[in-house]
Amino acid sequence: MPLVRLPDFKQISSFIRHFFISSAGGHGVHSPFAYRLCEEVFYNNNFFYEFEHLETRRAELQKNNTTLNVEDLGAGSKLLPNTTRKVSSIAKNGISNKVQSQILFRLINYFDYKTTIELGTSLGLNTLYLARANKNGKVFSLEGSKNLIAFASEQARKINTHNIEFIAGNFDQRLPELLNTIQTFDLAYVDGNHHREATLRYFHYLLEKVNEQSCIVFDDIHWSHEMSIAWEEIKQHPSVRLSIDTYSSGYVFFRSELKEKQHLHFWL
Numbered sequence: 652m653p654l655v656r657l658p659d660f661k662q663i664s665s666f667i668r669h670f671f672i673s674s675a676g677g678h679g680v681h682s683p684f685a686y687r688l689c690e691e692v693f694y695n696n697n698f699f700y701e702f703e704h705l706e707t708r709r710a711e712l713q714k715n716n717t718t719l720n721v722e723d724l725g726a727g728s729k730l731l732p733n734t735t736r737k738v739s740s741i742a743k744n745g746i747s748n749k750v751q752s753q754i755l756f757r758l759i760n761y762f763d764y765k766t767t768i769e770l771g772t773s774l775g776l777n778t779l780y781l782a783r784a785n786k787n788g789k790v791f792s793l794e795g796s797k798n799l800i801a802f803a804s805e806q807a808r809k810i811n812t813h814n815i816e817f818i819a820g821n822f823d824q825r826l827p828e829l830l831n832t833i834q835t836f837d838l839a840y841v842d843g844n845h846h847r848e849a850t851l852r853y854f855h856y857l858l859e860k861v862n863e864q865s866c867i868v869f870d871d872i873h874w875s876h877e878m879s880i881a882w883e884e885i886k887q888h889p890s891v892r893l894s895i896d897t898y899s900s901g902y903v904f905f906r907s908e909l910k911e912k913q914h915l916h917f918w919l
């Protein structure tokens with residue numbers, strides 16, 4: 652979720668650093684796997700009918716004046732500090748943008764990922780991207796606000812999307828409970844509670860159930876200094892073989908075929 656707010660000095664310097672070391676278009680990408688990711692996922696412009704359909708829904712949400720009482724159990728939003736929020740404001744300022752959602756869609760589609768976990772449902776538009784990328788797969792989407800869960804479930808029902816299980820409650824409790832019921836997962840999108848300690852805790856819970864193909868995506872990795880620190884710690888973890896920093900999000904892969912640990916920056 653991109654959050655617009657005045658950046659502090661540490662964020663500006665991390666952005667400038669990112670700008671200079673990014674390899675736009677995949678130049679400097681070494682392993683065949685990273686090269687494929689570049690070509691097939693990050694810099695692929697193939698059109699999917701679903702994109703048009705889901706972006707029409709985004710435009711509708713951005714005009715929706717319904718108000719919702721939202722209890723945020725995480726770090727909250729700088730732009731949306733009140734608990735009473737208009738759907739239009741959340742759709743403009745509090746959810747993943749088109750580029751982020753479409754990369755997640757392409758990842759699921761390209762690798763035929765079956766089991767996806769989303770931490771932070773919000774309005775559920777990104778959840779629809781995850782679910783519709785593989786209609787034979789299943790998405791578990793966790794959210795602390797009951798009103799958001801109700802809103803997102805209704806959105807999914809309206810467009811006949813039934814491969815989502817919405818789970819209401821605090822990630823701290825619901826994530827370990829969910830992980831106890833599944834063997835493994837393919838993709839996890841961590842997009843809520845942007846505190847260093849919580850982000851690392853969710854990473855360690857998720858690590859217990861990764862497989863060779865899994866990818867974990869962290870949103871807002873440079874949202875604050877403590878999130879940049881959390882991202883550095885995640886990248887350095889011995890099980891992470893490849894990390895990709897797009898500035899707004901960080902992607903980690905665990906494939907043992909990747910003998911040499913690699914950290915890449917992509918400019919999207």
Ligand SMILES: C[S@@+](CC[C@H](N)C(=O)[O-])C[C@H]1O[C@@H](n2cnc3c(N)ncnc32)[C@H](O)[C@@H]1O
Nearest residue numbers: 652724725746747771773777795821822843844
């Ligand atoms: C940035 S929004 C999610 C956006 C959504 N993933 C998307 O891409 O559009 C983060 C959501 O996480 C929820 N959240 C934050 N911390 C939480 C926690 N500890 N437990 C449950 N939900 C939490 C908030 O209520 C909020 O709706």
